[in-house]
Amino acid sequence: MPRGFAALKKTAPGLLAAAAAVALSFLLHLLVPAVPVLTAAVILGLVAANLPGAAAATTGPLKPGLALAARRFLRIGIVLLGLKVSLVDIAGLGFGALGLVVLLVLTAFAGTYAICRMFRLPGDEPLLIAAGFSICGVSAIGAVAAARRSRSGDTVVPIALVTLCGTLAIAALPVAGALLRLDPVVFGTWAGASVHDVGQVVATAQTAGTAALAAAVVVKLARVVLLAPMTAAVGLQARRADRASGSGAGPRPPLVPLFVLGFLALILVRTFGLLPAPALEVASVLQELLFAAALFGLGAGVRVRALFASGIRAVAAALASWALVAGLGLGVAVAITG
Template sequence: MRGTVPGLLTAAAAVVASFLVHLLLPAVPVLTAAVVLGLLAANVPGSAAMAAGAWKPGLALAARKFLRLGIVLLGLKVSLVDIAGLGWTALLLIVALVLAAFAGTYGICRLFRLPGDEPVLIAAGFSICGVSAIGAMAAVRRTRTEETVVPVALVTLCGTLAIAVLPLAGRMLGLPAEVFGSWAGASVHDVGQVVATAQTAGTAALAAAVVVKLARVVLLAPMTAAAGLRARRAQLPLQGKRPPLVPLFVLGFLALILVRTWGVLPGAALETAAVLQELLFAAALFALGAGVRVRALFASGVRAAAAALTSWALISGLGLAAALLLAG
């Protein structure tokens, strides 16, 4: 464990720096700042050697464990009572939206010939709940941490792009607040990005966005289970231990959804958990970014960026259609 201390202290310093960047530049989300700082650490002379050497054990721990702990805490943001209030028609529409977004993004990524598990990871991140979905999907597919870096970077950067683009597009289209909120909830990736996007149109938009987004988040468990079942069927018995059907941390995510639904925790505890979740995600994203070498990234980075932007446009269109149908 002592070997992890330098990397963990570096990740902690990066988290503080990410929050400072956000305070100075509110338009830059904390998680985006964390990814960028990680990329700088991996590619600036001096820190690059440390990221590949003394910091590596601690950063590897942060990238893996902190991300999973953050996913567990994400469950405390989801109340099944609030989601049920949407009604069966709306819920079925959101399920159809997620499935269409996943299939469309996966197809686009395959069309751009992205390697390895990148297509399924990007599809999960874009269609369900960003970094959390990538981490869960990587776990059931036994994907190496290094292979999650490009999907994580793309889902974070495209979600950040949505914070700037969607409010402008919403004003140009003259969308009512609730429709705009539903659009943000249906098409933006991470929960924090949804909040940042929707709050520009007021409290009604924010309320609609959060409920629609959390309905997408709930689908993390069944989508992960489906991917786990597929991975188990694809693996021969002689290939060793099979991947889990549902990872333990996803079960923890489900358990905390039930805790939030029962309403047994006070508001102060929920707020503390939300802050802790953002801290964990920021540390994990810095660690993932610190594993990216720009030269290696260019091998598939240009194709991956093109695939991500195309997928983002597709999901934004699907999300707008779903928002208009929900309003009707």
């Protein structure tokens, strides 16, 4: 049997299960629009991992395909994320606003990391949660985990938490914006500065109209661009740690993972207008499909019992970090639009 066919036969059951979960996630979103597709995918994965019968399948015949979806599909989705970013649009913010966005990301990263360490979260969870909350959610977690060479198990809780808090923002920020009587542009800038994933930013900001949505997307994409330098910084730190521990003789962690370079390349493609609008729309849909399959695969690797030890601390740390990022984001929004 050819090697490629054997690999396909091994991964096909898990990939088919992921495809079915993606279809069901979109259906749930259509029936209950308040539930984002990616949130539904994570929940379905968690259910599959912890139901008798289904749990045995996720650790048996479905495991190779689900592992492939969780790793490979997430990285391809990050590459496609570059097609959402135009450097021309971001430059339109001006140097002052861009400086504030950079300061926001650095402060949010440091503050979230400190909170997670204070709650004694294990392994690389503090670093990954800080990356996800400060930059661009699931995409940042995947990129930083690759540069850091984190265990796949370390990514599950951060991804679940960033998805949870981003979903809460879709409901909470419009209510807070109405209570504070924020101007639509201020509200949109706030959403772009504080909500995690791009899709969650769009869902949050569009409640205040087109002006809010336009402001939110530009500010959010300015944060997304920082994914590359942040990943490079993590990769450099990982190399230094290897040298300090004397383990630098083996393969060195990548300074910037290959898929992050792909992300940067597609930013340039979008900036120079090398693809027509229909192709960009197809890429956007494909990115969401890939992310949904990846999150289902990641969720299917979570055993609830294994999370009990740090689960409550992790949720508390995430909520505290969410409040911090939202507060910082509001301050930046007022400063940019004032």
